[in-house]
Amino acid sequence: MIQLKQISKTYASGGRLVHALKDIQLHVTKGEIFGIIGHSGAGKSTLIRTINLLERPSTGQVVVDGVDMTALSQSKLQEERRSIGMIFQHFNLLSSLTVRENIAFPLRLAKRPKDAVKRRVDELIGLVGLQEHADKFPAQLSGGQKQRVGIARALATDPKVLLCDEATSALDPQTTQSILSLLLEINRRLHITIVLITHEMQVIRSICDRVAVLDSGEIVETGLVADVFLKPQHRTTRDFVAQVSELPEIAQGSTDGMSGRTQVRITFIGEQTYEPVLYHTMKEKNVPFAILQGTISRLKDVPYGQLVVELHASGGEAERTIAALREQGLDVEVLKHG
Ligand SMILES: Nc1ncnc2c1ncn2[C@@H]1O[C@H](COP(=O)(O)OP(=O)(O)OP(=O)(O)O)[C@@H](O)[C@H]1O
Numbered sequence: 018m019i020q021l022k023q024i025s026k027t028y029a030s031g032g033r034l035v036h037a038l039k040d041i042q043l044h045v046t047k048g049e050i051f052g053i054i055g056h057s058g059a060g061k062s063t064l065i066r067t068i069n070l071l072e073r074p075s076t077g078q079v080v081v082d083g084v085d086m087t088a089l090s091q092s093k094l095q096e097e098r099r100s101i102g103m104i105f106q107h108f109n110l111l112s113s114l115t116v117r118e119n120i121a122f123p124l125r126l127a128k129r130p131k132d133a134v135k136r137r138v139d140e141l142i143g144l145v146g147l148q149e150h151a152d153k154f155p156a157q158l159s160g161g162q163k164q165r166v167g168i169a170r171a172l173a174t175d176p177k178v179l180l181c182d183e184a185t186s187a188l189d190p191q192t193t194q195s196i197l198s199l200l201l202e203i204n205r206r207l208h209i210t211i212v213l214i215t216h217e218m219q220v221i222r223s224i225c226d227r228v229a230v231l232d233s234g235e236i237v238e239t240g241l242v243a244d245v246f247l248k249p250q251h252r253t254t255r256d257f258v259a260q261v262s263e264l265p266e267i268a269q270g271s272t273d274g275m276s277g278r279t280q281v282r283i284t285f286i287g288e289q290t291y292e293p294v295l296y297h298t299m300k301e302k303n304v305p306f307a308i309l310q311g312t313i314s315r316l317k318d319v320p321y322g323q324l325v326v327e328l329h330a331s332g333g334e335a336e337r338t339i340a341a342l343r344e345q346g347l348d349v350e351v352l353k354h355g
């Protein structure tokens with residue numbers, strides 16, 4: 018649905034060059050929710066704004082639904098932008114217009130007939146749950162309600178893609194969850210492809226299917242959220258995962274008192290999480306074990322579990338037990354052994 022090909026962006030700032038994006042390659046599939054996470058200044062806003070060419074890349078090509086955006090004339094680009102909605106951290110509503118008028122704004126620009134505008138606006142107000150606030154002004158709304166107006170306005174022209182620039186960063190955790198649920202519903206019911214940027218791993222793990230990690234203008238890791246979350250490869254990714262991890266880092270180093278024992282981290286993904294695989298394998302191998310730490314949770318709709326287990330076995334016996342666990346499809350990582 019969206020292809021970014023060798024995108025780079027350089028700003029000239031105070032006599033020196035800032036390389037905000039460096040050789041970005043990205044492919045967002047139709048119907049998915051794709052997250053981009055990065056620290057402040059990593060280039061997230063610059064990147065998401067290149068998708069609808071609010072920011073023109075210095076080099077590279079942007080293709081949305083088969084259309085090369087970088088090759089369009091200004092008027093064609095305006096037209097094509099109607100199929101790409103966008104919402105913002107600070108909502109960007111027009112303060113002198115009511116909720117209804119804000120939502121109608123892009124339809125007026127597109128010169129839709131008056132009665133069609135009214136029908137569409139009523140529909141959108143229902144979709145985002147603002148029936149009781151339709152004639153209020155932005156200043157009379159909470160942050161969450163303002164973002165609902167932003168979402169309704171972004172959806173007015175029936176876009177294929179919705180871009181979200183830190184859409185929940187100005188909201189409290191509870192309101193954040195309600196806006197994320199609304200985005201998920203929009204993705205599922207209206208089949209709109211969503212690209213969001215954030216600095217919060219919680220946002221990624223609640224609703225995204227895939228994620229890219231942006232660090233100093235480069236994508237350093239990309240993949241399915243479950244894979245990236247449970248097996249982060251890059252240092253920056255590990256920092257983000259630590260934000261939301263329920264498990265404290267296991268102390269590395271000392272193996273005192275571990276003679277005859279082996280500590281492992283076992284990761285379960287999917288329905289396996291609820292199966293007694295661990296118990297059966299240990300029983301079959303006749304290896305006693307103790308669970309030192311554990312968590313079971315969900316990533317969007319994928320259940321997962323992570324356990325730190327001490328096997329009362331070492332050497333060949335431990336190796337055979339670990340091999341048997343891996344045969345059952347579990348991910349087993351040896352932390353330390355006596
Ligand atoms: N118009 C501009 N002129 C000069 N430099 C810019 C401009 N816009 C962004 N930059 C620089 O490009 C880099 C990336 O900025 P960007 O706003 O994309 O980061 P971000 O990841 O969105 O950060 P934040 O999380 O703080 O919003 C930064 O070093 C920033 O200072």
Ligand SMILES: [Mg+2]
Pocket residue numbers: 061062063183
């Ligand atoms: Mg930004």
